[in-house]
Amino acid sequence: MLPELTAIRYVTPLKEGGSLPGIVEADDDGTYVLKFRGAGQGLKVLVAEVIVAGIARLIEVPVPDLAVIDLDARIARYEADEEVQDLLTASVGTNLGVDYLPGSLGYDGSRPPSADLAERIIWLDALTANVDRTWSNPNLLVWHGRTWAIDHGAALYFHHSWPGRAPSPERFAAQPFDASRHVLRDVAGDVARRHDELAVVLSDDAIERVVADVPDEWLEPTAELADVAAVRAAYLLMLRARLGSPAAWLPDGVAA
Template sequence: MVSIFVFKMSNDITLRSVNVSRYILPLREGGSLPALAEADDGFKYVLKFRGAGHGTKMLISELLGGKIASVLGLNIPELVFAHLDEDFGRTEGDEEIQDLLKGSKGLNLGLHYLSGALAYDPKTEIDPLLASIIVWFDAFTTNIDRTHNNSNLLWWHQELWIIDNGASFYFHHSWKDFDKNALNPFPFIKDHILLSQASKLDEADEIAHNILNDNILREIVDLIPDDWVKWDHISESPDEVRKIYFNFLTKRLSNSAIFLNSAKDARG
């Protein structure tokens, strides 16, 4: 069966805010120890914690990647800002989880839980335009983690869904050479799980350029909360940090031929 791509771009850049009311269970297959939790709106979410290994930089990757995917018309679970109270998790028996929850008080990020979703089977054929847009998107955001070892793709309600963009924007871990990193040809694209099906990369590039622009990218970057970018190792203000992300995205978009050709070469 071939999944047919139905384009449905979202113009809604905003995020709802919820309060986490119940910790259900850890999802230990994730390196950052995400968890399934319930919020005060009655829905379940996969929570990504600010107290995990890469801290708020991983949350920023999820936020920026998720919103860019959404405006490109890709299926991604709803993102929400998820607030953890200071007392949350004190009764948790597992010391590792308790430490994680204590270190994550404040604003975290949640993805709507797709109950009953199945892991994507790489033998499943999908629409080549959909595969191409996902490959383009991951090259644009420098996501190194959508491979055969870990696809971060789910099959839900007969559609392909993207999850886990936390390995995107890895330039921010070194926090230097911003212009150079924006022009990264992204050779890791050779390992992408959908590359072999991405036969319409030029069309994907054209679609992305018709959708993404400075205004949309600025709106997305402006979603980054101030307290997610108050890092000890930098001197920039939150506004200056957001400007670095914005400049990275706009420069990368205007030079998309660099990573587009890298993906084409990898296919060839």
């Protein structure tokens, strides 16, 4: 399970983020980028971050460590920025902390990863239907000479339809992935040839452990998914279906 920490100080907002994440200090003496439950599309973004980061670790894509960080209402009282104060107030309770990588640089192509890592990242994005890794928004950092994948809240977009539509594993399994605008398309070789090697790591048990890292309170039941157990099972079903139909979504000939 993810470590459970408490925020002790709100440091500063990261204004470049669309959902206004902020840097906080926690009671483990660590510094984290906090993804707020009260921002943007809410809890489902946090769920996607946890699941995709868990899969990334299994296939050896570097991602920052995650933690569940409790935000106390008293922290909001000392924030002068009204917009930030409203966000903090709306996010009292558990939020997602992403380990802050001090001195990291945004990816600009000047220090590309190896073809091996580029292929792993594109395969990860294709599997989880993450369209948010383009030159407009690379969502990669370079830290200590390595390329790190961050910001996976746009992945697993199917769950945003769950309040009004039952999960459809078949539909997700058949959804193609367009890698033509991917920020690493010119670095990677043939991603499709890596599928068997990477997919074998994602056994049913491994995926179940990844999904189990999502806190119960972030999983939102619907009319079709009556309780937290049903929601958790739906994620497992969707990912298993996707893994079982690679011909539908694997990008061919990624390299230019």
